[in-house]
Amino acid sequence: MVTSCGFVAPVGFEPIENSGGTYTKQDCEIKSWRRLLPKLKEQYPRMKFNILADSLFAEEATFSACDQYGYNFFICLQDDKLPSVRDQLPSTDDRPFIKWTGEKRQFDGEGVHRITQIARWKTPITYHGEIYNVFQYEELNANGDRIYFNQWISNVKPDSSN
Numbered sequence: 456m457v458t459s460c461g462f463v464a465p466v467g468f469e470p471i472e473n474s475g476g477t478y479t480k481q482d483c484e485i486k487s488w489r490r491l492l493p494k495l496k497e498q499y500p501r502m503k504f505n506i507l508a509d510s511l512f513a514e515e516a517t518f519s520a521c522d523q524y525g526y527n528f529f530i531c532l533q534d535d536k537l538p539s540v541r542d543q544l545p546s547t548d549d550r551p552f553i554k555w556t557g558e559k560r561q562f563d564g565e566g567v568h569r570i571t572q573i574a575r576w577k578t579p580i581t582y583h584g585e586i587y588n589v590f591q592y593e594e595l596n597a598n599g600d601r602i603y604f605n606q607w608i609s610n611v612k613p614d615s616s617n
Contacts, residue, residue, distance in 0.1 A: 466502075467495050484511060489520070496524045505529065510536050513608060515583050522585070522610060532589060532606040540608060543580050544589060555591075559615055570602075571595040576613035588612055 456464050469491035471482050495504065504526045508517070510533040521528040532540065545553045555575040563570045571594065578588040587608050594603040611617075 467491055467498065469494065485514075485517075488512065489516065492520050492524065503527070513537055518582070518585065518587065518608075518610065527609070527611050529590070529607045529609045529611070532608045537582065537608065540580055540582050540587075540589065544577055557613065557615055567597050569597045571599075578612055580608070582608075 456466050458464075469487045471484060471487045473482050495502075504524075506521055506526050506528040508528065508530045510531040513530045513532055513536045517530065518528065534541070543553065545555050556578050558573065558575045560574075561572045563572065573591075573593050573595070575591040576588060577591075579586040580589050581587070587610055589606060589608055590613055591606045592604070593601055596602050
C-alpha cells in the first residue's frame with residue numbers, strides 16, 4: 456500500500472520457496488502471485504487494489520484474476536510480450552493506418568532543460584476476447600531525444616482527464 460505522503464507498507468506476503476524434498480519445477484513469482492491474490496481478497500474483501508506489475512505478469516491468467524476480484528491493473532508491456540496486442544498499436548513504420556485514441560503533451564522547464572512529456576493511449580485493445588487498454592508515456596529532452604519510455608496494458612479506460 457502506498458500512502459499520499461509516499462509511505463509504503465506491504466499488505467500481504469507469499470514466499471517463493473521449494474518446500475519438501477524433491478520437486479519437478481521451481482516455485483516462481485507467478486506461482487506465488489497466484490497464491491497471494493485470493494488471500495488478499497479474503498483478508499481485504501472491500502479493498503479495491505490497483506495492481507502495478509512488471510511485464511512478467513502480462514498474461515491472461517493475471518488479467519482474468521484481477522478482473523474477477525475487481526482490481527484495476529497496470530502491467531508493463533514489453534516488445535516481446537503479447538504480440539497480438541502489439542499488432543493493434545500504432546507504429547510509424549508498418550502500421551500507419553492505426554492511430555492512437557488520444558494524446559496529451561506537457562512541457563516542463565525552459566531552454567536546454569526543457570522536457571516534453573507525452574502520454575498516449577489506445578482503446579479498445581482486445582486480448583483473448585477481452586477488452587483492455589494501452590497507455591504509453593515518454594519524455595523527450597530539448598533536442599527531441601527520448602530519455603524515458605514505457606507502455607502498460609490495463610483494464611482502466613483512459614481519457615484526457617486521467
